[in-house]
Amino acid sequence: DTAVSQTPKYLVTQMGNDKSIKCEQNLGHDTMYWYKQDSKKFLKIMFSYNNKELIINETVPNRFSPKSPDKAHLNLHINSLELGDSAVYFCASRLRLATNEKLFFGSGTQLSVL
């Protein structure tokens, strides 16, 4: 009964390929995110969607295209994969309360570009 689930967990592919990572949350949250954790362990925000609308785009190359068919899903499509795209990608959804908020993360997708 996973709250934020993303698939696949591991993705190994060749340079130049196009791949997608899917994310779904069953928490009823309005806001979802994609974060990237690179080899230096920095966890950086890539995108945020609120009710299917793009809210944050952190100067990510346009080879990365998020798509939100509904507020429970935020998928990430990557075109023309490069070696530097190898990282762990985390999806998250946000619970926002009056005085605080917290993110719920998926278990991550480890992308290896060969």
Add this chain to the structure above:
Amino acid sequence: DQQVKQNSPSLSVQEGRISILNCDYTNSMFDYFLWYKKYPAEGPTFLISISSIKDKNEDGRFTVFLNKSAKHLSLHIVPSQPGDSAVYFCAASAGNTGTASKLTFGTGTRLQVTL
């Protein structure tokens, strides 16, 4: 420009003792701070948070202290347990009243609690 820094990549503490994890930030606009815990092959999970209007927040064995003048926060775990062994990320955001806030994370500190 690393706005949230965790200068200790790792920390080893004996079971039952106190674990102190530190975090420094540079952006004076940050007003909300969180700690996340991450086990291998899992996503980060929320642990505890603190607003800039407070200097301390406690939840069971976990206490977060905030020193705004020093732009420093710390997470205390007392007593430390083997199950606390994980990577701990400090995170901060500026103004969480909008439709989407942006958390800036540190690089994490790996805590090892030994028997």
